[in-house]
Amino acid sequence: MRIEPVSIDRIETVLCDLDGVVWLAHEPIPGSVEAIAALRAAGRRVVFVTNNSAAMIAEHEASLEAIGIPAVGEVISSAVAAALLVEPGERVLVTGGPGVVEAVEASGAIAVVNDGTVDGRNGGFDAVLVGLHRDFDYQRLAAAAAAIHSGARLVGTNSDSTYPTPRGLEPGGGSILAAVATAGDAVPTIAGKPHAPMARAIAQHLSTDEAPFDPATAVMVGDRPETDGLMAVRIGCRFALVRSGVNGPVNDLAGLDGLVIDFDLPDLAALAALLLA
Known part of the structure; x- marks a missing residue:
């Protein structure tokens, strides 16, 4: 309203x-x-x-400080918002960057980094949390989809399909989320703006x-x-x-x-x- x-x-x-x-x-x-x-x-x-969920909060703050903008305590990321959607003690398969891991652990949940070798089957995860992840590949996609098919809910940090750079638009976290949602046949809950x-x-x-x-x-x-x-x-x-x-x-x-x-x-x-x- x-x-x-x-x-x-x-x-x-x-x-x-x-x-x-x-x-x-x-x-x-x-x-x-x-x-x-x-x-x-x-x-x-x-x-x-x-x-932007990939960076940890201190990294956002340091990057802003490097260009002359003090920002300690004044950054809210979609990773922080996404962590509000998991509960303490839950096992979360993080298909995203360090910022997502940081936020999940701060919430009291257990973050398991999806490195492509994780077995996502057999109901081992309560949630799959997806954000911008520059190492994303087929193996990570398969692990995330397997966890979802085994009962994990799908959470996305954001749905931005692209983000701007001096070189033009590049794929955003929403593009990765769309791939996981398709492979997992799931509708994600999205946390960010x-x-x-x-x-x-x-x-x-x-x-x-x-x-x-x-x-x-x-x-x-x-x-x-x-x-x-x-x-x-x-x-x-x-x-x-x-x-x-x-x-x-x-x-x-x-x-x-x-x-x-x-x-x-x-x-x-x-x-x-x-x-x-």
């Missing part, structure tokens, strides 16, 4: 996608570093909300003992209407579409129920200029 937003000068929190907004393959988009510094200097909180587990992770991160997160005072910034835009719809905040990542026409919003593009801008620097005018 969309909550009636406050005036633009009362936006307190900027929920900022990474790929296509802050950087392209860790190469900063011109003006993004300065924009974040200016927003923070003016008292806005900037929190990074990414569907724009789904409910990510909304829960954002609310938990931004709420305090004194006050819950107020989406009316937030804006979600991203380059994908189907993920970042619908994330804004789900949590009830404003949406700023930036054209610095995955670019495409957005005139046809069929299937994007409730989406309102509050700001359509070239990049994060333009949004900062608007908010700080």
Whole structure:
């Protein structure tokens, strides 16, 4: 449900996608570093909300620090959201990167890395958790599918079929998830933007003992209407579409129920200029 937003000068929190907004393959988009510094200097909180599940949180933070953006304690990944879908003590076959393993173990579940030699048969797993995995191959696909056919539920960190890089679009975690879902004949539960587990992770991160997160005072910034835009719809905040990542026409919003593009801008620097005018 969309909550009636406050005036633009009362936006307190900027929920900022990474790929296509802050950087392209860790190469900063011109003006993004300065924009974040200016927003923070003016008292806005900037929190990074990414569907990139491969890296551990400390790696995300270190990569941001390397381009001049302090980010300790301010990164929420789809791996963190996915870990909300497993229970302590469950055995989880992780077909994903170190970030997924980290999040699963932090939840109290048992992470078993799918290296292609794991026997997924005989009901040994409660869940198969899939994220971006650059070593993904046929053997890993077979192990994941076998676990699903033996009763494990399928969880995906995100459904992004691609992600932007300076070289163009490359396959995303959603492409791997689609392969596992097809081979396992299963419908996955998806954790990352724009789904409910990510909304829960954002609310938990931004709420305090004194006050819950107020989406009316937030804006979600991203380059994908189907993920970042619908994330804004789900949590009830404003949406700023930036054209610095995955670019495409957005005139046809069929299937994007409730989406309102509050700001359509070239990049994060333009949004900062608007908010700080």
